Amino acid sequence: MKAIVFIDLFQSLLMFIAAFSVIVVAAIHADGLGDIWHEAECGGRIDFLNFDPDPTTRHTWWALIIGGTVTN
Template structure:
């Protein structure tokens, strides 16, 4: 009788099939010559990607199973106030859609590093952050023992997704769509 924690033959079959299918897809497109003849075709899909594959790609790039389990554990241990963070995410995504994506998409970038502005380098940024103490933005609660407050969660979760729009993966996917309307979707 197998141990309760050991893998069964079906586990090995599923794992092997997953690897085989993934390798097969990669090899097929690498050897078929496909549509990836130029840098633009390779990096941004010839700027003709549909919104659903782009959206799914962004989701799997930035969300992880560990994070998903972490949220559940956080709510279990500290309470359901963490759900306020959803409002911060929604506000950030709305701002990204209305303000940031219309700025990025027309640039037709293939990399977040094209035409970047020099902020003085990592050392200057680190020095400024050190001089200001911890990066504890907009903490309106004077009690340091409170783990979550409404404003801490709302503003914190607003900042994260807003910053994700300037990530290499996001810019590449936004610029892979054929129109501004598709990029906003």
């Protein structure tokens, strides 16, 4: 049991470090997180309150809530 907990902890740390390093490298190349956020806004990628009922639209509020509930 100790080995399983240790390996799970190690794997979690590796995933966190990998995600954090991707963010840091992207921020360095883009001259900061603000530039990344601005580019995402200009590209129409930042839309938190999309209540479109169209099932073919990706990442709407309804799809995330219903899909997350079914998945859970």
